[in-house]
Amino acid sequence: MRNSDPNPDLPQGQDAYRRLLLEIRAGALKPGDRLLEVELAGRLGISRTPVREAIRQLEADGLVVHVPRVGAAVRGLDPGEVTxxxxxxxxxxxxxARLAARAASDVERDELAAINAEMAAALGDPARMYELNRQFHAALLDAARNRYLARSVAxxxxxxxxxxxxxxxxxxxxxxxxxxxxxxxxxxxARDELAAEQAMRRHVAAAHAVRLRQFRSRPADDVPD
Incomplete structure (x- = not known):
């Protein structure tokens, strides 16, 4: 199924926004793909008005741009922007990570360790790995206890x-x-703030290296202008 199931507890505009976000993350909507209100309304099973609201929100997030003679389209990133x-x-x-090394409670550290152990058990299940990885980074951010940092990361x-x-x-x-x-x-x-920051930076750098390899391996037609 291309899109996620609808959530009847959300207003249609918010639900359409959520479902389109999931499609972008999953790669079902790719950079350069056009967002046609009529097509999306039919596929999502809703009217054009909430679809229009969702597209406007995606544009406000910087995920959608208006291309001349094309209309709304998923924004592309070049390798420089990825870096x-x-x-x-x-x-x-x-x-x-540095702030969490100072502030995390024993319970929070135990939770992080448990999530990482679950990740090890979920090898071979990318969807589960993604969700557990998201939980790990969210729990670490919570343990840092800095709301302004949390907003920036979001x-x-x-x-x-x-x-x-x-x-x-x-x-x-x-x-x-x-x-x-x-x-x-x-x-x-170890409550070692410097080591925690350095370890997290290495982790992010490793993910970055994989992303750059993915970009180099993409067909030329797939690379955004």
């Missing part, structure tokens, strides 16, 4: 959705991520 995103992610999440994560499916689909990268998480956890347990 800038991961550089900023390293700064923000490295800071989160904005960055929306732009990262444009990169499509998780890098954890490959087993080698998935195993590497689990080991890198373990290094962060060891630094948290």
């Amino acid at each position: 800038e995103l991961y550089e900023m992610r390293g700064v923000l999440e490295g800071t989160a 904005g960055l994560q929306k732009t990262l959705l444009l990169l499509g499916p998780t890098t954890l689909e490959g087993e080698e990268r998935a195993r590497g991520a689990i080991e890198e998480h373990a290094e962060v956890l060891a630094a948290l347990d």
Whole structure:
């Protein structure tokens, strides 16, 4: 199924926005794909008005742009922008790890370790790995106890959705991520703020390297202008 199931508890505009976000993350909607109100309304089973609201919200998020003579389309990222995103992610999440090394409770550290153990058990299941990885990074951010940092990370994560499916689909990268998480956890347990920040920066750099390899391997027709 191309889109997620509808959520009847949400207003149609918000639900359409949620479903389109999921399609962008899954790679079902790719950079350059047009967002046609009539086609989306028919596929999502709703009227054009909530679809229009969803497109406007995606545009406000910077995930959709208006292309001359084309209309609304999913925004593309070039390799330079990808590098800038991961550089900023390293700064923000490295800071989160440093703050968590100072502030995380025993319960929070245990939760992080449990999530990483679940990731190890979920090897071979990319969807589950993605969700557990999301939980790990969210729990670490919560443990940092800085609401302004959390807001900055949330904005960055929306732009990262444009990169499509998780890098954890490959087993080698998935195993590497689990080991890198373990290094962060060891630094948290030691209350070593510098080591925690450095471990997280290495983790982000490893993910960045995989993304760049993905870009180099894409067909020329798939590379955004």
